[in-house]
Amino acid sequence: DSVGDEIFEVEGEGALSSSAASSTAAAATATTTMPFERVRRLDYGTSAIDVVNPDLFHPSLLGDASSSGLLRVPLPTGSFWSNLILRHTTSDRHFSYPVTSYPYSYAWNDEGLRVSYPSLRRIMDRTSVRDIFDPDLTLGTVETRDSSSDLFHIEGGVGGGGVGRREVIGFDPLSVSLRWNAAHYSKTEGTTSSVSPMWETYLVQGSPYVTVRYTESTPVVRALSVFRDIECPPDSSADECSEVHDDEDGGATTSRRRRGTRFLLRSAENVSWLVFASQPLTLSLDTIRRTTVISSSGPFTGVLRLAILPPPQDQPSEYTHQFPSTYDDVDVATSTGARRLACHSSVYPVGGTVKWDFPEEEDKEDNDDDTAVVRFRYRTRTMGGVVAASTSTTSSSCDEGEGTELLALGLPHHGQILPPRSLLSTPIRPSSRRQFDLTYRTIKGPMVPFIVERSSDRDDDEDDDDSSKLTATVSAYDSQRCLTWALSS
Secondary structure, eight states: OOOOTTTOEEESSOOOOOTTSOHHHHTOOTTOSOSSOOOOGGGGSSOGGGTBOGGGBOGGGOOOTTSTTSOOSOOOTTOTTGGGGBSOOOSSTTOOOOEEETTEEEEEOSSOEEEEOGGGGEEEOSSOEEEOOOOSEEEEETTTSOTTOOSSOOGGGOSOOSOOEEEEEEEETTEEEEEEEOOSOOOOTTOOOOSOOEEEEEEETTOSSEEEEEEEEOEEEEESSOEEEEEOOTTOOTTTEEEEEEEEETTEEEEEEEEEEEEEEEETTSOEEEEEEEEEEEEEEETTTOOEEEETTOOEEEEEEEEEEOOOOOOOSSOOSSOOSSOOOOOTTTOHHHHHHHHTTTEEEEEEEEEEEOOOHHHHHHHOOOOEEEEEEEEEEEOTTTTTOTTSHHHHHSOTTOSSSEEEEEOGGGGGTSOGGGBOBOSSSOOSSSBOOOOOEETTEEOEEEEEOBOSOOOTTOOSSEEEEEEEEEEEEOTTOOEEEEEEO
16 A cells, blocks of 8 residues: 555665566665655545545644645545544544545544444345444543434533534544544633543554543443443452442432443443553443433543453354344453453553665675564653553553553564564463463454563654554565565564
């Protein structure tokens, strides 16, 4: 895929010595930012401005509108998130068409973010395999909701008052970052902060978590149908989760509340989600409607991470024309996958880079070296103080020395080339390594869980975010131009 020249950069000089290697690749230098000739999209007819909505980009990502012949909006060709920025939207509350960043699919509008785990709804016939997008969760905030909309059912109509601004604030080869800014809103009594409410999310490929960072915002989560309950995970301590006195009306419970940094949401379909918070907050479930979980402790500044616990699903032996309405439960108390998700919840990716290096021709002749190197580097952050805190999820869920590593998921072919010490043992790929009994499925096959250690080296052009790195070595480049990779962390 050809992408915008702000995404990739090429390290080193030269190319592989092969009859299939092009002269263009051989001429690559350290200053080359794209291995392709520049193409003016306007030379080929329809302008991107007619397809892409420039209002969905942060101003820093837009070109000069007064300059003629320039592409004003970024349009990385073939990027996984391009559906998010199209002018045309669905008829369902103007949500975008879905995008997929495995294992989840996403759609957004001015109020919120829909999250789907499509393999729950797999349909197979003689000609196709289809994973159906349905919003298993819809995320938003009180401050950015439209008070005239019924997307979020909030008792008393608290908050809202106008649609704010949503925008793409950054992107790279592995991710896209989205932000929602509140419009005019009514502050609750006692709120003195002058910070404008906003929230943002990072759609990073291969992350088993949905990560959201809030600033002076009140999180709201809506279920696909209804929530069965909000619970404290079985292995959580009193500091991590505890019951708060439930609200009652005439002897009937009207809301169920839990306070802490770890929660368990269960839907009517028997699908479970683990929720991790960087700071303690109180989550409340309206037990009348049961559609919405809201932070009843008021505006929150911090990070929430949500991870589905994929229910065990046998591989169908015959065609499946209808997906189930309920699923087998996951035993959170004994699940090694749930424990892993808790252990690594403190480290979250916000983006990444891809770089590669080809040996120079003279070096190849001297050393008979036909190896090229591709490096994947994730930019990561940690939830404030969680890694170091002795009472955090890290201490109760991780072995000594763990918890500062990044947990990621790869596609099936990645499992063949990832270093064995990085891989986790799964039901599909059993081994003596660290256990992970959950299977995240995609239309491309079951995903491979692996651990990426924090990198001690840092490029000069990187910011203060922590980095986790994988190195892929191209050890063969045959006459059909097929690459064989070996990865190391």
